Structures are given as structure tokens and as C-alpha cells.
Amino acid sequence: MLTRREFLQFVVGGALGAVFSPLPWRIADEMVLFSQRWTYQAPDGEESWTKALCQLCPGGCGLRVRKIDNRVVSVKGDLVNPINQGGLCPLGASSVQLLYGEKRRVRKPLKQENGRWKEIEWDEALDILAQKLREFREKRESYTLACIDGYGRGLMSDLIKRFCQSYGTPNYLKMPSADDASSLAMELMQGHKGHVGFDLENADYILSFGSQLLEGWSVPVRMQRVYANSLKTKAKIVQIEPRLSDTAAKAHELLPIKPGTEAALALGFAHVIIKEGIYNQDFVSNSTHSFDAFKELVLKEYSPKAVANITGVNINDIKRIAKEFAQAKSPLAIWEKGKGNIPCGLYEVMAIHALNALVGNINKKGGVICFNEIAETWWPELNLDTTATESLKMDRIDQVRSKKYSLATSMLHQFAFNLTTEPKYPINALLIFEANPCYAASQPDLFVKAVKKIPFVVVFSTFWTETAQQADLVLPAPFYLETWNGITTPKGWPYPVFGISKPATQNLYDTKHPGDIILTISKKISDNTAQALPWGSFEEILKTVAKKIYDTGEGKLASSQVSALPRDFNTMWEKLSQGVWFNPEVKKVGFQTKTGKFEFLPSKFSALYLSQKASLPHYEAWELEGSLEEYPLTLICYETLMLTGGYIASSPYMMKALPPTLLKKNDLLVEIHPETAAKYKLAEGDKVRLKTPFGEAKVRAHIFEGIMPELIAMPLGLGHSAYDEYLAGKGVNAHRLLGYTEEKISGIATWAMAKANLVKI
Ligand code: SF4
Known part of the structure; x- marks a missing residue:
């Protein structure tokens, strides 16, 4: 007989199995077009196939694109693509x-x-943009330009950063994500600034601290394979999170935890591993630094009893899981909540990654793999003129690099806050690249207020977003199937990948690639920007990187089949535009810290004059706004496979596929445990007012045993006011209620949770 848990695993697993098998999607993507009054007619004409790389998330999956004449009619997964x-x-x-x-x-x-929109020609649009930017630079006010990068990584991000530097603005920002804490922790503990991969396929014990693997973390199709593989290899997956997500339901074990206490649990595991002497003594003695200080702290403060009190996880489970983890052959602890879009704190990542150091599974099969990508390191040296050099010395508006935020690299929340209070200087122009901060920034209303203070806002966007609606100039970008594009290694992937995607179809509209726009205006702004960005097109940059990779002679190509690199570059380029290059034999990057070892207590912290405890991985409770009397509950957010929370919003098909327990007509349902519901006298579907210190919304109750008591869960990705009728006006934007909480040491703002209250309407 199935237990309730097994039943849930069966149901969710069955649904996910269907989602990830390529077969239903081969049918679904065509059915989608018929299902919603879509003006689609299967056309008669000549059938052809081409290949492309999906750019809708950092996964970069390989696609086969079916066309009838010039019209794309379906996309299917490419079997040869290793991703x-x-x-x-x-x-x-x-x-x-x-x-x-x-x-x-x-x-x-x-x-x-x-207040009215007017269509203009590209010449006029680019002249307006270049002239404004030239003007500020000539007045020695380059620093009054700010750029927001929605790509976050890869060649387009590097190009925007290079443009900012040669122009002379220190105000380069990116959309926040879980990567922020991850990169910082790797830099501090390992001195590594490059790519971090997780060899999940070869791990035999995966301890996931809230990573929603099946909901879309890294590449969702990869995660399905990892789960399927674990059934064959008997690898164990333990999911740690406060609600029964799809990932949790398919895991071998779920450890429900009080939200925000993951660091304490990781340190509780470390306590047991150290006390029992079951850590990797060889690795710890020879390859780590400051272990004794870490040992002293965890033995003193993170006993299973103390950790059980903080986290709500049972003492015996803490002891048992710690032992299982340490005694596995290739154990791996992973972090980054949700799909990787929900930031967690620096100390949390440090505490979790300390577990990988205790078991010595770094740069080993089944472990954490660190390497540098050619695509990140090929850029020629930058020569800056005096205007850029002087302007780059100015303080940043978001206070990054200040004494208070010396570890931070980008703080969009402080940028918005400072602009709406007393900025050190005004921002005269803001360029936003394929991002939607007026919807997806923490406290989006504050961001809109900040944008209104900037006299010239330019949005580069494929879609008609909430942010585009606030702009002075909107520059349309092509959809990924219409343009040249490149992919670098997907998030969390354990070896380097580089791929080229050429246009699968002609431009449907009057669009230009943002990379081409940057290269064009750079030549119109100044000699310095022109010299820094000499390439004629984004395609030329892709070709230059491909050549650098070709010159190494390393790796393989996956196009019609997997093969070695060809003898000449032209053939390589041709094959690359029909597939990807990859190199599982990549040279791993060792520890590049001051001590040349993995540092439990990072040397870089010494400049901050922190106490020993504050320099070690430790647990600090998030200081959430609001009093317990007024807000006795906690609101948490989650991500799902059928909703996307960022700039690429959910498709009409995905919206149609949402269950009625999540969206009923236009009403959002929030998850509430039966005990909490009873306390508030709520029944399924009841209307409630959900209130946090940041805002309130009318929602409905969904009574769900899969969430811990005293919590309310809502998804990211609803509550849009832009895009189209399939999205606008449906549900509630979670960011408006979650606000943000800032971690003092790193300046990272998380919106994973907020204090909350419910009132039945
Ligand atoms: S996982 Fe990402 S890259 Fe792959 S198909 Fe989905 S959206 Fe595209």
C-alpha cells in the first residue's frame, strides 16, 4: 500500500516524467498552438529542419527547429546535444x-x-542614444550613466561590462540572483572567480539545501536525468526545504526545515561529522586552512540539540543524515534556492560548502568542479582614457565598494533606495538590457519610483514588459530564433560548453541584437569606446571566441554526431553553428587563496577586521521587518516549472497548464497548512487578505499538508501588468509582498521570506 508521501511522490513523479520525456513535448509544442484561440494554421509548404540553442534560460539546450517554408512550426530537443x-x-x-x-x-x-508612444526608425533611435551618451561623456559625467544587465553571465554580460568601463561608468548593475552569494563564497574560500559546476551525475549522495532541481535549477532536463539515474545507481537525494516541492516529492528523503535556518543545519551536520571523526582527514590536513577554528566553533555552538531547536529538524535525522553524507563515496552538498533566482546569504553558502570540504569532494568526480572558461577570459586588455579612468573612480550609487559594502558587486535594491532618497549624484541615463526590474526587483514599486527620477531610460527588450512601459526609448531585440547567439557553460554544468546559434528564421519585426547596438553606438560615442569595442557585429565576437577555442585543440564537437575538432576552422565554425563544443577533460582550477588551500576562515576577511566567529561559516538569523504581534506568520516564495519569475515570462501554454490550486481564474491561491488554516478558520478557496510589512494583496487559501505550519507559500512569476492578456492581471507579484532583507556582511538582499499575517475577508 502507498503511504501518503509515496502517493504524492507517485503523482508528482508521474507528471514530471511526462514533462521531461521528449515525446509529449514533441506533440505538445504543436498542440499548444491550437489550444488557445491561437491564429495558427498548419501551413502547406516545404519542410526543412535547422538547429538552434535555446536562450530562454541559462540552460542553452540544443534544439531542432522544424520549418514549413519560412515559418517555424515546432522545436524539439536535439538528441546529440550533451546538455x-x-x-x-x-x-x-x-x-x-x-x-x-x-x-x-x-x-x-x-x-x-x-506619455504617448511613437514608432521611430533605427537611425533616429541610435542617434538619440549615442548623442545623449556622448554629451554626458564630453561633460565628464560618464558616471551618471547606469546599466542593468539582465543576462547576468556570458558574452553579453562581458560586453556590457566592457562598454561601461570604456565609457567610464562605475554603475554597472545586474539583476540579483542566487549566484551572488555563490560567487562570493567561492572567491573567499577557494580564491576561484570562474565557473562552478556540480557533478551530480557521478555523486552518490546529494544534499540539496532548497535547490529546486526539478522546477528548473540549472537545466531542468538534466535534473530529470539525475533523478532517473539515481534510481539505477542507488544514489540518494535528500531535499531540505519547508514545503513539498516537486523536487522534494521526488527526492528519497525530505527534511522540512524552518526557512532561513539552512546554515545552522549545515553546521549541525559538520558538528556530527567532526565529532565522529568521519571527515576526510587527508584532504582536511593537506588541502584546507583554519580547520581548527572551524572545528572549535561547530563543536561549541552547533550540537544536534542546538541545531534542532533552530531548524526544527529532528536530532536523530541530523545525526543520521550527517553520517550517511560523510560515509558516502561521492557526497555532494548543493545550494542556491529555487531555480537559482532566490538569493540566499553568504554565510549560508559558506556553511554548506564547508561540508564539501569536510568530505574532500572538490575537483573530484561527483563533486564540486571549478574551472575557467575561455569564453570568459579571452577579452583583449582594455586601455582607458583619462575621462574613463577619472569617472570610474566615482562612488557607485548602490554603495558597492564603499566601506560598508566592500564585498558586494551589485546591489540593485540599494540603487533604487538611494535614488529615491539622497543620491550622491543624479543618474542621467539608465540602460536596461533584457531585464524587467520594474516587475522582478525586490520592492518593484520602489524601483519604478527610482526609474521615474531618471531623465533618460532606455530598455533593450524583445518583450513588452513592465519596465519597457516606463522607458523613454524602447529598442526591440530579436527573439533568439531570429538572431546569432552564443551560449557559454550552463549554470552548474561540470565542464565547459560553448555553442553558436545562427538565425533559424528571418527577423519578424524591426529588431536589432543588443550586442550589435552596443558595438554601433560605441563607435559614435568616443575614440576610447570605439577602440575598446572594435568588432563589427556580435557574430564577429562569437567567431573570435570560437577561434580561440579551436586554437586550443581541446574538446569535442556535438553537431550531427560527437566528433573530434576538425582540421580547419571554417569547418569547425560550420559545425559549431549546428551544435556545441564541450570539454569534459578541462583543467580544474585549484585553490587560489593566500594560503593556497581551501580556507574555512577566508584570508580576505582579514581586511574587514571581523571577529573570528564572524569570519567563519556560521548561522545568523535574518532580521525580518515587522513585529511578531502584527505578523505572526512567515511568507515564503517558491518557483515552479510552469512559471518563470524573470524577464522571460511564462508562455500562454504554461499559464493554461497551471493547476486550479495555484490560480483560479485570476485569483492566486497561497498554500497554508491545515493547522494554520484551522487557527484562522479558513477553508479551501476562502478569500483572505495577505499582509506583510511591504504590502498586501487579496488571495485565496489552498489548504496543503505539504507545507510546514505557520508558513504561507506563494509562487514567483504571477501578478504581471504587462506582456499580454495571458499574463496581465493574473495573480499577485510575490516581490511586492516579500520586499527584501539585506545580509550585512555581503549586502546581498534576499526575498526568500517575510513576516506576514492573514485576515479572512
Ligand atoms: S531548460 Fe532552459 S534552455 Fe533548456 S529548453 Fe528549457 S528554457 Fe530552454
């Missing part, structure tokens, strides 16, 4: 809908004049 091996997620399968979703697309350059 997705034929699989496709619902977002990727919606590519055709997003390509032809004309109400979502920005179709022509737009200029806002007296």
Missing part, C-alpha cells in the same frame, strides 16, 4: 508561441513623448 540530450522543458517547448506572440513582442523602436 539536454533530446529533452525540452515547457518554456523551451513554448518557443514558437513566444516567437509569434505579437502582443508580447516589441516590434519597432519606440519613443515616449508626453
